[in-house]
Amino acid sequence: MSIDSAIGRLSEKLGRQVSTSMAIRMEHGQNESYFRVTPPDAVVRPKSTEDVARVVRICADEGCPVIARGVGTSLEGHALAIRGGISLDMAGMDTVLGINPDDMDVIVQPGVTREQLNTELRATGLFFPIDPGANATLGGMASTRASGTTAVRYGTMKDNVLALEVVMGDGRIIRTGNRARKSSAGYDLTALFVGSEGTLGIITELTLKLHGQPESISSAVCAFDDVDSCVRTVIATIQLGVPIARIELADTAMVRALNAWDRDMDLPEKPHLFMEFHGTPGAIAEQEATVADLVSSFGGSAFEWATTAEDRSALWRARHNAYFAAKAMRPGCRVVTTDVCVPISRLAEAISETAAEIEASPIDGPIVGHVGDGNFHAALLIDPESQDELAVAKELAGKMNHRALRLGGTITGEHGIGVGKIPFMAEEHGDAWAIMADLKRAIDPGDVMNPGKIVKIN
Amino acid sequence: MSIDSAIGRLSEKLGRQVSTSMAIRMEHGQNESYFRVTPPDAVVRPKSTEDVARVVRICADEGCPVIARGVGTSLEGHALAIRGGISLDMAGMDTVLGINPDDMDVIVQPGVTREQLNTELRATGLFFPIDPGANATLGGMASTRASGTTAVRYGTMKDNVLALEVVMGDGRIIRTGNRARKSSAGYDLTALFVGSEGTLGIITELTLKLHGQPESISSAVCAFDDVDSCVRTVIATIQLGVPIARIELADTAMVRALNAWDRDMDLPEKPHLFMEFHGTPGAIAEQEATVADLVSSFGGSAFEWATTAEDRSALWRARHNAYFAAKAMRPGCRVVTTDVCVPISRLAEAISETAAEIEASPIDGPIVGHVGDGNFHAALLIDPESQDELAVAKELAGKMNHRALRLGGTITGEHGIGVGKIPFMAEEHGDAWAIMADLKRAIDPGDVMNPGKIVKIN
Numbered sequence: 041m042s043i044d045s046a047i048g049r050l051s052e053k054l055g056r057q058v059s060t061s062m063a064i065r066m067e068h069g070q071n072e073s074y075f076r077v078t079p080p081d082a083v084v085r086p087k088s089t090e091d092v093a094r095v096v097r098i099c100a101d102e103g104c105p106v107i108a109r110g111v112g113t114s115l116e117g118h119a120l121a122i123r124g125g126i127s128l129d130m131a132g133m134d135t136v137l138g139i140n141p142d143d144m145d146v147i148v149q150p151g152v153t154r155e156q157l158n159t160e161l162r163a164t165g166l167f168f169p170i171d172p173g174a175n176a177t178l179g180g181m182a183s184t185r186a187s188g189t190t191a192v193r194y195g196t197m198k199d200n201v202l203a204l205e206v207v208m209g210d211g212r213i214i215r216t217g218n219r220a221r222k223s224s225a226g227y228d229l230t231a232l233f234v235g236s237e238g239t240l241g242i243i244t245e246l247t248l249k250l251h252g253q254p255e256s257i258s259s260a261v262c263a264f265d266d267v268d269s270c271v272r273t274v275i276a277t278i279q280l281g282v283p284i285a286r287i288e289l290a291d292t293a294m295v296r297a298l299n300a301w302d303r304d305m306d307l308p309e310k311p312h313l314f315m316e317f318h319g320t321p322g323a324i325a326e327q328e329a330t331v332a333d334l335v336s337s338f339g340g341s342a343f344e345w346a347t348t349a350e351d352r353s354a355l356w357r358a359r360h361n362a363y364f365a366a367k368a369m370r371p372g373c374r375v376v377t378t379d380v381c382v383p384i385s386r387l388a389e390a391i392s393e394t395a396a397e398i399e400a401s402p403i404d405g406p407i408v409g410h411v412g413d414g415n416f417h418a419a420l421l422i423d424p425e426s427q428d429e430l431a432v433a434k435e436l437a438g439k440m441n442h443r444a445l446r447l448g449g450t451i452t453g454e455h456g457i458g459v460g461k462i463p464f465m466a467e468e469h470g471d472a473w474a475i476m477a478d479l480k481r482a483i484d485p486g487d488v489m490n491p492g493k494i495v496k497i498n
Numbered sequence: 499m500s501i502d503s504a505i506g507r508l509s510e511k512l513g514r515q516v517s518t519s520m521a522i523r524m525e526h527g528q529n530e531s532y533f534r535v536t537p538p539d540a541v542v543r544p545k546s547t548e549d550v551a552r553v554v555r556i557c558a559d560e561g562c563p564v565i566a567r568g569v570g571t572s573l574e575g576h577a578l579a580i581r582g583g584i585s586l587d588m589a590g591m592d593t594v595l596g597i598n599p600d601d602m603d604v605i606v607q608p609g610v611t612r613e614q615l616n617t618e619l620r621a622t623g624l625f626f627p628i629d630p631g632a633n634a635t636l637g638g639m640a641s642t643r644a645s646g647t648t649a650v651r652y653g654t655m656k657d658n659v660l661a662l663e664v665v666m667g668d669g670r671i672i673r674t675g676n677r678a679r680k681s682s683a684g685y686d687l688t689a690l691f692v693g694s695e696g697t698l699g700i701i702t703e704l705t706l707k708l709h710g711q712p713e714s715i716s717s718a719v720c721a722f723d724d725v726d727s728c729v730r731t732v733i734a735t736i737q738l739g740v741p742i743a744r745i746e747l748a749d750t751a752m753v754r755a756l757n758a759w760d761r762d763m764d765l766p767e768k769p770h771l772f773m774e775f776h777g778t779p780g781a782i783a784e785q786e787a788t789v790a791d792l793v794s795s796f797g798g799s800a801f802e803w804a805t806t807a808e809d810r811s812a813l814w815r816a817r818h819n820a821y822f823a824a825k826a827m828r829p830g831c832r833v834v835t836t837d838v839c840v841p842i843s844r845l846a847e848a849i850s851e852t853a854a855e856i857e858a859s860p861i862d863g864p865i866v867g868h869v870g871d872g873n874f875h876a877a878l879l880i881d882p883e884s885q886d887e888l889a890v891a892k893e894l895a896g897k898m899n900h901r902a903l904r905l906g907g908t909i910t911g912e913h914g915i916g917v918g919k920i921p922f923m924a925e926e927h928g929d930a931w932a933i934m935a936d937l938k939r940a941i942d943p944g945d946v947m948n949p950g951k952i953v954k955i956n
Contacts, residue, residue, distance in 0.1 A: 143841040184682055226915055227690060240685075279600075281712070415680065450676055468676075470673065475666070
C-alpha cells in the first residue's frame with residue numbers, strides 16, 4: 041500500500057493517461073498565488089466518469105491522495121498535492137453534454153470553462169452568469185463555491201448548481217439532486233459538495249441553472265471622494281431593491297494600477313464604482329435614474345457611460361484584470377490575496393481600517409471589492425524572495441480575517457480555504473469545524489480525497 | 499437507560515416545562531394530514547437554547563428520541579414521535595432577536611411564525627417573502643426546506659437562511675455561517691441543516707435574509723381552456739425573465755372548490771393562473787404588459803385585476819385556503835397531499851397524466867401548482883375510515899412520484915420526507931441515500947434526533 045504502488049497500478053489500467061514526467065508534475069504543482077511549487081507524484085488525465093472512479097478506487101486501496109484540478113486559477117493552493125499523490129487533471133473532461141432551453145438548464149462535464157459554456161450557449165438566448173473574472177472550469181468553480189462580479193444579482197455557484205454527479209472516495213458514483221428547480225427530498229448533498237474543494241468526492245458532471253441573456257446591458261463608472269461614499273451608495277442601491285447586475289469598487293491604489301495596466305484607461309485617481317445594468321431598455325432606464333440620484337446624493341461624479349459593446353467589454357476587461365494590473369505594479373512580485381466578506385453595514389469600516397493598515401506597512405495592496413455582497417480583496421504585493429515581506433503580508437491578511445470575523449463576516453467570500461485559510465477555520469467556526477471533520481471522516485475515512493484541505497482529520 | 503428515565507430526569511431539571519398529560523401528548527401526536535395520531539411520551543417546552551441543550555444531553559444519555567415541533571403545519575408527519583420519546587415544542591421560543599435594516603437580515607428564534615415576523619418588520623420597509631400558505635414557524639420552515647407561492651421570485655428557505663444556531667445530538671451548540679451574504683469557508687453546514695427535519699440537530703436560532711417591501715404590488719387572475727395552455731404561458735413568462743412574484747395554477751376541480759369555499763369567489767369553471775407582480779409602478783406595468791401578451795397568445799382570458807389591497811388579499815386568501823377548500827368538498831375527509839416537482843418542460847405532461855389518473859379513480863383530487871417552479875400538489879380526498887380509499891390515494895400518489903422521477907424531477911418540491919415519503923427515497927437518490935445515512939450516523943450516532951425520518955440507520 042503506497043503511492044508508488046498506486047502509480048504502478050494506474051499506469052497499467054490507464055496507460056498514457058498517466059504521466060510522471062517532471063515537467064508535467066511541475067506544471068501541476070504551480071499555483072497562481074504565493075504557495076511554493078508542490079509537484080504531485082503523478083498526473084492522471086481521465087476521459088470519463090468511469091476513469092475517475094477507476095483512479096479513485098486504486099488510490100483508496102493504496103492510501104494514495106487524489107486531488108482534482110481544473111485549469112489552476114485557484115488563489116489558495118486548493119489543488120496542491122501537499123501530501124503527495126495524484127493530480128487528477130479534469131480539464132480534458134470538457135464536453136457540454138446537454139442544453140435544455142425550455143428548462144433553462146445545462147449539463148456539463150467539470151472541465152468546461154465558463155467562457156466555453158457561454159460561447160456554446162450564445163445562440164440559445166441563455167447564459168451562465170457567474171463570473172469570477174478568470175476563465176475557470178465549472179468544476180473548479182463549484183468546488184470553491186466561486187462567485188465574482190455578478191453575484192449581487194445572480195448569486196454564487198451555491199445558487200446556480202442544481203445537481204452533481206460525484207465519484208465518492210470508495211469509487212461509488214452518485215447523483216445529488218435532479219433537474220427540478222427545488223426539492224425537499226432529504227439532505228442537500230448538492231450544497232454539501234459545492235464548496236467542498238474535492239475533499240468529499242470528485243465532481244464529474246454538473247447540472248447548472250441558466251438565465252436569459254438580458255435584452256439590454258449598460259455599464260457606467262463614477263468616481264467618489266472616498267471609499268465610504270462609494271459604500272453608502274451601494275448600500276442604498278441594494279436597499280432600494282435595484283436589481284443591479286454588477287457593482288464593483290476599486291480604491292485609489294487600484295485605479296492607479298488599472299490606469300497603468302490598460303493604455304485606454306485614464307480614470308481620475310479616486311475610488312470608483314464600476315456598475316452594470318441588465319434588463320429591458322425601460323427597466324434599465326429606471327434603474328440608471330435611481331442609481332444616478334444616489335450617486336449624486338453621496339457626492340459621486342456624473343456617470344461615465346460605456347454604451348457600446350466594445351466600451352463595455354474594455355471596462356470589464358480592465359476590472360477583471362485588476363489582479364494582473366496590481367501584480368504589474370511591482371514587476372516580478374507575487375500576490376498574497378485576501379477575500380473577506382462582511383455585513384454590508386460594516387463594509388466601509390472594514391475597508392478603511394484595512395487600507396490604513398496597508399498604508400502603514402512597507403508593502404502595497406490595492407483593493408477591489410464586490411461591494412454589493414460586502415466582499416473585498418486586497419492584493420498584497422510581495423517580493424517572492426523576501427521572507428520578511430511574506431510575514432508582513434500574512435500579518436496584514438490575518439488582521440483582515442480577524443476583523444471580518446469580529447464584524448460578523450467570513451474569512452473568505454469566494455476563494456475558499458485551500459492551504460492558505462486553514463489556520464483561521466477554528467476561529468471562524470468554533471465547534472462547527474469539528475462537525476465538518478466528522479462529515480469528512482464519515483465520507484472519506486481513508487482521507488484520500490484532497491487531504492489536508494478544509495479540515496484536518498489526521 | 500430508557501425513555502421513562504429520561505422523562506424523570508427532564509422533570510427534575512425543567513419542572514413544569516415537562517408535561518406527560520394525555521391531553522397535551524395527544525395534541526402533539528396530531529398531524530395535519532392522514533397519519534394516525536401518534537402521541538409522544540412527554541412534551542417539553544424549552545425557553546432557551548440552553549434548555550434545548552439540556553434536554554438533548556439527557557435524551558442522548560438515555561437513548562430517548564427527541565423530536566422538535568413548531569406549530570404542526572407539517573403535511574408529511576415530520577414531527578410525529580414514531581418511536582416514542584420527547585416532543586420538543588419550540589413554539590414558545592418566539593422572539594425576534596434583532597433586525598438589521600442596513601444589512602437586510604434578521605435573527606429570530608425558531609418558534610417565530612412568518613406572519614409574526616412580517617408584522618414586526620412592517621415599519622422597516624423590509625419583509626420576509628417565503629410564503630408556504632400556512633402560518634408556519636420559521637424553524638419548521640427551515641427544517642422542511644419550505645417554499646410556497648413566492649419561490650419563483652424569492653427562492654426557498656434554502657436561499658433565504660444565512661446562518662443557524664443548532665443544538666447537536668450530544669448537546670454541543672454550534673453556529674453555522676454568519677451574517678456575510680456569501681462565504682466559501684468550508685462545508686455549507688447551513689444548507690445541510692436546512693431540510694434535515696430535525697434529524698441532525700435542533701435549530702435554536704435563524705439568521706434570515708430580508709427583502710425590500712415592493713413599492714407596488716398588483717395581482718391578476720385569468721382563465722384558460724386547458725392546463726397545457728396555462729403551463730405554456732408560465733414557461734414563456736419565466737424564459738422572458740419576467741421577475742413575476744407569484745404564478746399559481748388551479749385546475750378546474752380546484753376552481754370549483756374555491757368557488758364553493760369562498761362566497762366572494764365566482765370564477766369560471768376552467769383552469770386558472772393567479773399572478774402577482776412586485777416592483778416599481780413602471781416595472782410592474784412593463785411586466786404586466788409582457789404577461790398579458792403571453793396570456794392572450796396562449797388563449798387565456800383577459801386579466802381580471804385585483805387592484806385594491808382588499809381584493810388582493812381576498813384573492814391570495816382564497817389561494818392559500820386551497821387545502822381547506824379542497825378538504826371542504828368532502829366533509830369529514832382527510833387529505834393525502836402530494837408534492838411533486840419536475841422540470842418545467844415536463845410539467846404539462848405531469849399534470850395532465852395525474853389529472854387523468856385521478857379522474858379514472860373513485861376519489862377526488864383537485865390540483866394546485868407553484869407552476870413557475872414546476873411544483874404541483876393534488877389533494878387526494880379520502881374517507882378517514884376507509885382503508886380502500888387510503889390504498890387508492892397511496893397508489894395515485896405513488897404513480898405521481900414515479901412519474902416525477904422518470905421526468906427528471908423530485909418526489910417533494912417543498913413538503914419534505916417526514917413519514918410519508920421514506921418509501922420513495924431509494925428510488926429518488928440511489929446510492930446517495932446511503933451517503934445521507936452515513937452523514938446521519940456521523941452526526942447522530944445514537945439516532946436520537948427525530949429517528950426514522952429521511953434515513954433509516956437502524
